Amino acid sequence: PPAAPPPPGPAARGSLSIHRAFLRSPLGLLRLGQLLLGAAFWVTVAAHKYEGAAHFALFAAVLVWLLTLALFGLSLLGRWALVPWLGSRWLLTNLVHDLVLGVGLYAAATGIMGYKAGRKSYCNLPGYSQRCLYGAYLSASVCGGIAACLYLFSGLYCLSRRCRDERDIV
Numbered sequence: 001p002p003a004a005p006p007p008p009g010p011a012a013r014g015s016l017s018i019h020r021a022f023l024r025s026p027l028g029l030l031r032l033g034q035l036l037l038g039a040a041f042w043v044t045v046a047a048h049k050y051e052g053a054a055h056f057a058l059f060a061a062v063l064v065w066l067l068t069l070a071l072f073g074l075s076l077l078g079r080w081a082l083v084p085w086l087g088s089r090w091l092l093t094n095l096v097h098d099l100v101l102g103v104g105l106y107a108a109a110t111g112i113m114g115y116k117a118g119r120k121s122y123c124n125l126p127g128y129s130q131r132c133l134y135g136a137y138l139s140a141s142v143c144g145g146i147a148a149c150l151y152l153f154s155g156l157y158c159l160s161r162r163c164r165d166e167r168d169i170v
Contacts (some may be wrong), residue, residue, distance in 0.1 A: 004080070008060075008091075010055040016077055016079075017077075017078075018077065019075065019076055019077060019078035019170075020027045021170045022075050022076060022078070022169065022170050023076060024080075024137050024152075024156055025170045026101045027075075027078045027094070027154055027157055027158070027169055027170070028072075028075070028076070028170075030150050030153055030154040030157070031071070031075070031154065032069060032072075033080070033147075033166055034064065034102070034147055034150045034151060034153045034154070035068055035069060035072060037143045037144075037146050037150065038068060038106075038143075038147050039066060039124055040139075040143045040170035041065075041106075041109070041140050041143040041144045041147060042061040042062050042065060044136055044139050044140040045057060045058045045102060045136070045140045046058060047060070047134065047136070048133055048136040049131075051074035052116075053110065053112045053115075053116070054113065054118065054137075055111035056109070057108070057112040057113055057140070057144075060105035060106070060108060060109045060110075061105075061106070061109050061144065062066065063101075063105065063140055064101050064102055064105050064106060064151075065095060066102065068097070068102070071093075071094060071097060071112045075090075075094075075169060080093075088170060089159055090168070091161060091166070091167060091168065091169055092162065093161055094107050094154070095155055095159055095162060097129035098151045098152070098154045098155030099151070099152070099159075101114060102147075102148070102150075102151025102154070103122060103148050103150075103155065103156065106144050106147050106148035106151060108143075109144050110141050110145045110148055113137050113140040113141040113147060114138075114141040114145075116135075116137045116139035117138040117141055117157060118136055120132065120133050120134040120137060121134055128130075132145050133147035
């Protein structure tokens, strides 16, 4: 009898290369903006004295930023299939990340920092001699608000691709 062919081995991993189509796509550009504004948000908060609810705002910003960095890196290298369970649902993973975590946590962080900026607006007066955190809190609030909008746009982009029965992010 003829010999059976050997069972297939594991898929060979090619060399790492940049997935240029993702980098030029709307999602890739939005991810770059999210990373830049997210870093501006948490660096602004972390570089100044903060207390109370700003701890949560900083935690939320860093958490979302790190997850966005992971999504961006895996998408840029085209290696999302290596992520168990989520890799086969990469478009849905990006959609949930953007709309639930990105918009939700950045909106909350923006609200917190906006509230804190409003509470410190008195120190913006000329002749005030103490250190003023108004500018830092306001800057963080603006960066967070724009980042939340970018997450909303990328979530809507992923949702439109999902509604058109497309399975890939590009």
